[in-house]
Amino acid sequence: MTLIERVAAAVLARIATHGSLSITWASGSTTVIGSGAPHADIALRDPGAGLAIVRGGLTGFADAYMDGDVETTDLRALLLWGAANHDAWFATTIAKAGGRVRRAWLEVRPERRHPRVRSMTDHYNLGNEFYEAWLDPTMTYSSARFEQPDQSLSDAQLHKYRTIASQAGLEPGMHVLEIGCGWGGFARFAAETLGCTVVGVTISDEQARYARKIMANAGITDKVDIRLEDFRETTGTFDAVVSIEMIESIDESQWPDLFTTISNRLRAGGRAAMQIITIGDELWDRYRTSPDFIQEYIFPGGQLPAPKVLNSLAAGSGLSVEQVETFGLDYARTLQHWQDRFGAAWPKLSDSNGLDARFKRMWDLYLTVCEAGFRSGRVDVQQWLFAKAH
Numbered sequence: 001m002t003l004i005e006r007v008a009a010a011v012l013a014r015i016a017t018h019g020s021l022s023i024t025w026a027s028g029s030t031t032v033i034g035s036g037a038p039h040a041d042i043a044l045r046d047p048g049a050g051l052a053i054v055r056g057g058l059t060g061f062a063d064a065y066m067d068g069d070v071e072t073t074d075l076r077a078l079l080l081w082g083a084a085n086h087d088a089w090f091a092t093t094i095a096k097a098g099g100r101v102r103r104a105w106l107e108v109r110p111e112r113r114h115p116r117v118r119s120m121t122d123h124y125n126l127g128n129e130f131y132e133a134w135l136d137p138t139m140t141y142s143s144a145r146f147e148q149p150d151q152s153l154s155d156a157q158l159h160k161y162r163t164i165a166s167q168a169g170l171e172p173g174m175h176v177l178e179i180g181c182g183w184g185g186f187a188r189f190a191a192e193t194l195g196c197t198v199v200g201v202t203i204s205d206e207q208a209r210y211a212r213k214i215m216a217n218a219g220i221t222d223k224v225d226i227r228l229e230d231f232r233e234t235t236g237t238f239d240a241v242v243s244i245e246m247i248e249s250i251d252e253s254q255w256p257d258l259f260t261t262i263s264n265r266l267r268a269g270g271r272a273a274m275q276i277i278t279i280g281d282e283l284w285d286r287y288r289t290s291p292d293f294i295q296e297y298i299f300p301g302g303q304l305p306a307p308k309v310l311n312s313l314a315a316g317s318g319l320s321v322e323q324v325e326t327f328g329l330d331y332a333r334t335l336q337h338w339q340d341r342f343g344a345a346w347p348k349l350s351d352s353n354g355l356d357a358r359f360k361r362m363w364d365l366y367l368t369v370c371e372a373g374f375r376s377g378r379v380d381v382q383q384w385l386f387a388k389a390h
Contacts, residue, residue, distance in 0.1 A: 001029045008050030009033070018084040025050065040081035043071045058082060058369065062293040066361045075368050083376035128210045130353055131183070133345035134338060139183035139210070142245040142275060143331035143381045153337045156330070160275070161189045164242060167323065167385045168273035170194050174239040177201075177265050179231045179258070180246025184211030184224070190242075191215075191223040201227045201234055231261050238265050241272040245381075248277050251303045252288065259317035263388060272319065272386040277331075279304040279379055298366045304379060314386055323385040328374045331381045335371040342367065 001009065005025045012021070016034035023031045024043040044050050046069035052060040053070075061082070064070045072078045135141060136153040144156030145163055164186070170176065172195030181187050181200025184207075190196040202208050208228040215224045227234070241262050247255065262272045279287050284306035295302060305313075307324070314321050342363060349355055373379040 001025060001031075002027055002047060004047060004051050005029070008054050011054045012050075015085050019081050021078075021081055023050070038077060038081045038084055040078040041073055042078060045069050045071065057086075059293045059296060062297065062362075062365055062369075065365055066358050068357075068361070075364065076372065079368055079372035080375060083372050083378055086378065126206075127353060128183070128206050130349060133349055134341040136337075136341075138185040140185045141182055143277075143327070144334045144337075145327055146330050146333060153334065156334070157185070158189070161186050163325075164244065164273045164275065164383065165190060165194060167383060168240040168242055168271045170196055170240055172196065175199075175237075177234065177236075177238040177241045179234075179241065179243040179262070180249070181207070181211060181226065182244070183207050184214050184226060186242060186244060187211065187224050187226070188214060188218060188220065191220045192218060197223050197225075199225045199227060199234070199236070199238070201229050201231055203228070203230060232257055234261070234265065236265065237267050239267055239270055241266055241270070242274070243272070244275045245277060247274065248304055249299060249302045251301055252305070252309070255305065255309070255313055256316065259313040259319065262386070263317040263319055266388040268388060269390040270388050271322070272388075274384045274386070275381065276310065276384055277304050277379060277381050278310070279306050280377075281306045281308045283378065284309065293369060294366065297362060307382075310384060319386040319388055321384065322387050323383075325383045326380055327382075328377065328380040332371045332374040335367050335374070339364070339367045339371070 002025075005027060009023065009025075009031050012023070013033045018034070019036055019038040019040070020032060020034040022039070022041040023033065024041070025031070026044050026047045026049070044064075046064065046067075049064040049069040052064055054060070056063065061070065131139065131141065136157060138154055138157045140157040140160075143160070144153055145160040146156045147159055151159070168176075170190060174194075174196045176187075176190055176196045176198045178187050178190075178198060178200040181202050184200060187198040187200040190198050200211060202211070205228065208226055211224075211226045212221075215221050215226065243258075243262070247258060250258070266272060287306075288303070311321060346360060350360070370379075374381070
């Protein structure tokens with residue numbers, strides 16, 4: 001082993017408090033740290049990759065993995081091992097310093113992000129064909145809710161729509177605002193199935209174009225108005241507001257505006273149903289000061305709220321919290337479906353969209369990191385029901 005490898009091995013041995021990791025170094029030697037389950041393996045092809053991982057944690061690993069400097073026989077197992085040992089890694093001085101440096105670096109040099117995804121709008125404007133290739137036919141890019149383990153992804157997404165509609169108390173003739181309408185799946189459901197009229201807002205040109213087309217094809221343009229606008233620009237009064245995994249796409253400085261908008265758009269006695277990915281209250285202070293792989297490469301400018309933050313936002317905008325339901329393992333299952341579908345679609349995507357191998361490794365890593373997060377309980381997905389007083 002080289003000196004750098006010995007240093008990296010020593011640090012990794014200190015943080016291996018759960019399970020075991022088999023490391024094959026660039027020099028050809030092998031080290032096993034820790035013991036028992038969960039077990040994972042990693043092979044470092046570049047001499048400096050080990051130190052980069054020690055310095056940067058998941059973000060350091062992501063850089064090395066996307067560049068092909070590290071490999072593993074089971075990415076899911078490796079990331080679950082990392083999640084199990086994350087607290088021990090973060091307690092190290094080098095990890096704390098690395099988080100502060102990455103936060104400052106992203107604020108000063110936004111172009112450091114992956115050239116294909118530099119803003120939230122870019123993420124959704126990768127092309128409708130890209131998402132059509134691996135999302136289910138409802139074109140829903142958020143967690144499903146599964147009634148049975150063998151339920152199809154499309155049926156589980158429709159079940160999610162039904163639960164949100166039920167929570168919001170949607171009935172025929174109601175006027176509904178959907179903030180962050182995506183490709184229009186829920187708006188179409190609310191109009192066709194429930195007889196509501198819906199205003200859906202998005203800041204993505206691609207999503208707006210697609211959603212308008214499906215509403216026209218379904219003959220419901222008189223019931224669904226898809227608007228390309230920022231949620232703060234929306235006017236009018238609505239019987240209910242729905243927002244499905246939109247708050248995560250903006251940072252905390254904009255959250256008060258979102259909740260104020262929801263409150264202002266709701267009629268007295270109206271309800272707002274939101275599906276939200278959350279970070280644990282106990283992790284909030286650490287998370288908000290140390291940007292992770294998802295924030296740097298996939299959702300620039302995005303951030304997950306903690307439940308305590310959501311409670312505070314609701315109280316500050318005149319909304320009461322009526323109900324919270326948690327179903328994080330359903331998101332892990334949703335992500336498994338997406339991984340399988342993305343893998344099957346990749347040959348066509350790489351040919352028609354000009355996407356390279358590095359992009360594939362980034363997207364594979366993104367989906368698997370998210371799955372590991374939900375399986376480990378470090379992140380969760382919840383449906384929150386808010387109400388405005390009469």
